[in-house]
Amino acid sequence: MYNNIVIRREIPADFKSVEHLTMRAFWNIHGPGCSEHLLVRKIRESQDYLQNISRVAELNGKVVGAIYYTKAKVVEGNAEHSVITFGPLAVEPTLQNSGIGRALLEETINLAKEAGYSGIVITGEPEYYPKRGFVTCDKFGITDAEGKNFDALMCFPLNMELFNSVHGKFIESPVFKDCENIEEIQKLEAEFPKYRKVKIKDGFLMILEKRFGVIESVNEDVFSVKFWELSIPAKLSKDFNNDSVRPKVGDDVLFIWKQDGKSEITSVCKNMLRE
Template sequence: MNNIILRKETKEDFYDTEHMTMRAFWNLHGPGCNEHLLVHKLRESEDYLPELSRVAELDGRIVGAIFYSKAKVADGDTEHEVLTFGPLAVEPTCFNMGIGAKLLKETLALSKEAGYKGIVICGEPEYYPKHGFKTCDNFGIVHPAFGNSDAFMAYPLNDGFEEIHGTYYEAPVFETCEDEAEIEEFTKEFPYYKPLKLSCQWLHVEKLGRISEVQKNSFKIRFFEQELPAKLKGSFYEEDSEKWPVVGDYVTFLYNPNGECTILTVCERSSFLQRPDQAKTGVMQHMVANVDYTFIVTSLNDDYSFNRIARYASVALQGNSIPVAILTKSDLCNNVGRYVREVESISENIRVHAVSALLDIGLDELEEYFTPGTTICLMGSSGAGKSTLINSIVGSEVMKTSEIREDDSKGRHTTTHRQLIEVKEGVFIIDTPGMREIGMANTQDGIDDTFSDIVELIGRCKFSNCRHDTEPGCAIKAALESGELSRERYELYVNLGAENTRNYAMKKEISRWAKEMKKFKDKNNNWD
């Protein structure tokens, strides 16, 4: 605290103060924020009071700011001048350092000394009462939009404030920061942060971060540039494992700068990839969440497997992620076009690119996926060239690489656990350990999306329960005989579907058994 300096803002501080304010409010109460634009406009307002406003500086960096302006309370034809402040912003990576309290204490004293009767604010109801603020219904002051609420508060400064009653009006500048196009354009001047619309927003003491690493019951949360160690709130252990955080999840958490943070909730997911565990017990392994694209990386050497790519694609589509097949090391292949066409035949929903990182072939085609706000999941065998691919696109070594064994074209595991990595501003990669096998379970929708042509043919069969064997009017048989549908593709669809049904049944049985065991334990625990 001794290193924190409070002072007036200078022109040289403007950009840094606005950037800090943007970070402080970003995604706090909805997608993005507009407080940084308000600060920008407030300085030009005739109601702004720079003599009362202050910034907080720590080691040469702006870490807090409070902005005062004139407001009024009107009772009929009578108007009373009061103060308001806002925003009060604190750099999010400097919470729990008392910066906000220090800004408040000094500026409240300045305001009292200046002779103002009182302050009216809309602010955090769990914070400001600790500093002497009371709800405005104690003073007979109402808000023109919502009357009164716990967030509408006042602070008496000098004698006479108790005589002020009526409707509160803040400076007109506060009404000029709602245009979304203007906010978006102004925000482009600052580093990129993804706007998020989540049901878990409207945060108070909790913060919003993203899971960047999971190792057993140990978690890391990415909070702006910080990587914070975290643990689960106890109630998670009573939940189904599907509700536990995975890499890529957005979570609310209690910030602890001196130890482990506590994860409170997992926000709703835009995508969620899972697969059966490798022991083939039917238990689902929850992999990643909130990925826009799934890069299925396979090299055009002995690693290439049409069936494996189809499995990856089904898992991606089931999880609501767009599958993108990246065929690497195209410089080693004499018939790239054949492989591209073969992979394209897997599904109309899969995108295919053949590239060579060594010769810089096809990499420019992938740049469309590396736009701010995008998250990409990497899947593929060890040695497929995932790390080399990303390093080549980004132009720097952001991911570790390893050599492959020349005798069998198989690679060594560079990645040992899933992790979220920012490779460019606003672009994140979730790297996964190399997987040579991927099973099916609870992925029928993904399989159907992958083989949508076969699903359409099945819908044309004369009988709804057609087994596609000897029944008359079978569209599948006709397509196989005419060559419209290849025997290999149909057999892959059948095999994946059968595997999915088998593993899903096993999963349901394990789930049923687990519930029975829980009932048994609960019953025993209730015995006197």
């Protein structure tokens, strides 16, 4: 973890760079391209934006992460319980797994407690957030807007006395649906560098597990994988399908990025948008 991360409020001078890093952080994760950078822009304009607890992370004078909080509610019949949610939580992809996201979470959770909010409800990565103290919403009788529960629907009580009375259906701010307009997304994309869009057979790429890269060189059993601006050495995973074609220069691959230098290629994949 970096020791010189500065967590602070976002200022207007950060807006464009934060949208760019958010675009990079979510690019091709849930499907071709992404819309999270548009969501960031719309959240800033929303009446539900909680600027008092939203923060950016700065490293060596550059913004490398951001977290945005908005008002939300849990509805049970005629009763409405105020809660908060966050998203996106974005970290520059070449700096992920280095403690930036954790620093943003810890700082803003403390700010939310001090501000007197009852609890946080999110839809997030179930392999990550439980490590930060989040639990599944079924433990508190909270469902999504359709009345369903799943592992990604999680919560973090900030005031247990208040949050114990929160039950019902979780309703996000309407701003989350306002960012699905294709024309708006394309217009915003034009403001930033052009990146390749990818759709793979396995579905979306997992944020924590697998990343999408391109083989740029091969030296015996060591492959150099291009991931954004990085060149990451990797070997074939023990789970790699030996019946498939051995990766060659130019191939798209899924790989597990390990900071200890033991990154592993799990499969060769095809960009279905090329077909």
